[in-house]
Amino acid sequence: MGESTLVFSRPVAGIRELFFSATRDESNERSKDYDRVESRGEALGRRVVLDLMRDRDVGITELPPSLDRNDAAMMHIKKHGLSQSFFMVNLGRLYDQYERWSRELPSVTPFYAVKCNPDPNLLFILGKLSCNFDCASLSEMRTIIKLGISSDRIIFANPCKKIHHIRWAREHGIRMMTFDNEPELDKIKKFYPEAELVLRISTDDSTSVCRFSAKFGLAPKRAEEVLKYAQNLQLNCVGVSFHVGSGCTDPCMYELAIADARTVFDAARRLGMSQFNLLDIGGGFPGELDSELYLQMATKIRQALCFYFAKDGIGRHVNVIAEPGRFFAAPTHTLLTSIYARRDGSKDPENLQTYYVDDGVYGSFNCILYDHVVPKAEPLRVVSSSVKGGEHEYGTIVFGPTCDGLDNLTPNGSIPLPKLELGDFLLWKDMGAYTCAASGYNFNGMEGPLTFYVFQ
Numbered sequence: 001m002g003e004s005t006l007v008f009s010r011p012v013a014g015i016r017e018l019f020f021s022a023t024r025d026e027s028n029e030r031s032k033d034y035d036r037v038e039s040r041g042e043a044l045g046r047r048v049v050l051d052l053m054r055d056r057d058v059g060i061t062e063l064p065p066s067l068d069r070n071d072a073a074m075m076h077i078k079k080h081g082l083s084q085s086f087f088m089v090n091l092g093r094l095y096d097q098y099e100r101w102s103r104e105l106p107s108v109t110p111f112y113a114v115k116c117n118p119d120p121n122l123l124f125i126l127g128k129l130s131c132n133f134d135c136a137s138l139s140e141m142r143t144i145i146k147l148g149i150s151s152d153r154i155i156f157a158n159p160c161k162k163i164h165h166i167r168w169a170r171e172h173g174i175r176m177m178t179f180d181n182e183p184e185l186d187k188i189k190k191f192y193p194e195a196e197l198v199l200r201i202s203t204d205d206s207t208s209v210c211r212f213s214a215k216f217g218l219a220p221k222r223a224e225e226v227l228k229y230a231q232n233l234q235l236n237c238v239g240v241s242f243h244v245g246s247g248c249t250d251p252c253m254y255e256l257a258i259a260d261a262r263t264v265f266d267a268a269r270r271l272g273m274s275q276f277n278l279l280d281i282g283g284g285f286p287g288e289l290d291s292e293l294y295l296q297m298a299t300k301i302r303q304a305l306c307f308y309f310a311k312d313g314i315g316r317h318v319n320v321i322a323e324p325g326r327f328f329a330a331p332t333h334t335l336l337t338s339i340y341a342r343r344d345g346s347k348d349p350e351n352l353q354t355y356y357v358d359d360g361v362y363g364s365f366n367c368i369l370y371d372h373v374v375p376k377a378e379p380l381r382v383v384s385s386s387v388k389g390g391e392h393e394y395g396t397i398v399f400g401p402t403c404d405g406l407d408n409l410t411p412n413g414s415i416p417l418p419k420l421e422l423g424d425f426l427l428w429k430d431m432g433a434y435t436c437a438a439s440g441y442n443f444n445g446m447e448g449p450l451t452f453y454v455f456q
């Protein structure tokens with residue numbers, strides 16, 4: 001299997017367009033830079049992102065490349081006199097992830113899954129980088145339309161849609177939407193007969209942390225029958241989608257799902273569906289920066305696209321899109337929680353200390369319950385000073401602020417931490433995906449963290 005040479009390459013183009021639009025009105029001197037943007041693209045692109053944020057008049061702090069994360073957090077705590085939890089959101093990381101996407105999967109146009117983290121500045125920058133959007137509801141679609149994103153850059157990727165959401169999509173010209181069953185087709189026939197429909201198929205998601213195929217997705221072997229049903233209703237089917245499950249751990253799952261998608265394309269060909277030209281490979285990509293797993297997934301995907309989708313069956317190139325959420329959002333957010341209470345000893349003799357911090361499972365750490373995360377903390381000493389000659393670490397239980405016993409941030413029992421004082425902080429990395437998005441920050445009257453934007 002060779003490497004794919006599919007043509008759809010918006011992501012890289014996006015960075016160039018962005019640079020071009022930023023320099024268009026300036027002297028010839030600077031537009032010459034445009035030709036060299038390929039080599040200098042990264043530095044320039046980063047610059048443009050920072051300028052865009054400044055134009056937007058959002059407070060953003062540019063950090064020197066050498067400043068480490070703990071020092072950056074400490075700087076914020078000192079500067080603002082912070083004693084409560086806060087997010088430090090690094091939009092430079094977002095740019096870096098976008099670059100990595102473009103480099104590894106240039107033929108796959110990303111549609112960012114808004115549900116993962118709808119932070120307005122994250123969405124704004126992604127929009128400027130010409131990333132498109134996966135929305136699952138009226139409110140998500142409205143958020144993206146309000147950003148000035150055109151309706152053809154949105155996929156309404158919820159196979160089971162509410163009627164008033166379908167109506168809203170129609171009024172705003174959002175045509176692309178997914179489905180996976182016949183009653184949904186009857187509903188779409190009634191409320192949005194000119195929609196462009198993408199059939200979601202189920203996949204083997206047994207290796208993923210969050211499994212979706214029990215809830216959504218048609219068994220591929222039923223695809224022809226259901227496409228035929230759509231055809232009889234004179235609906236417009238344009239492609240096939242899948243989601244291997246969020247937090248996928250096995251790159252082969254993409255290959256299997258792409259092979260299944262090919263069988264759906266073949267069924268569409270047999271039915272003579274000439275509009276059928278879109279392959280949507282969903283989300284599931286890892287959220288850690290520099291993840292080896294992502295590179296393995298990208299390689300598998302390129303090979304499978306080349307093998308199964310060199311052409312769409314009637315000689316055209318296939319439009320390939322994806323719906324990454326975690327990949328873009330997770331590494332942008334670092335969460336700092338303040339230790340505001342402490343108990344020496346605990347009910348469990350193995351664990352020697354208990355800390356109480358000001359964000360918990362009803363807030364950003366809902367990911368422990370919904371996203372099966374086992375979070376890791378690093379100490380950030382604001383009040384205490386470190387012990388000379390190495391730290392002794394104790395089994396530590398960390399609780400969130402509500403009065404619910406379930407509000408425990410150490411789901412595996414305890415984590416090793418040194419002795420810290422009230423007023424010290426704990427630092428939690430990669431907290432941008434499925435954290436603030438699904439929180440109930442007001443439970444028990446506990447407010448959510450503050451947000452500071454940085455660029456590094």
Ligand SMILES: *Cc1c(COP(=O)(O)O)cnc(C)c1O
Nearest residue numbers: 113246247283284323324325326
């Ligand atoms: C949640 C979701 C995504 C994003 O998944 P990640 O694993 O975060 O990339 C993409 N598409 C659909 C339909 C989803 O429901």
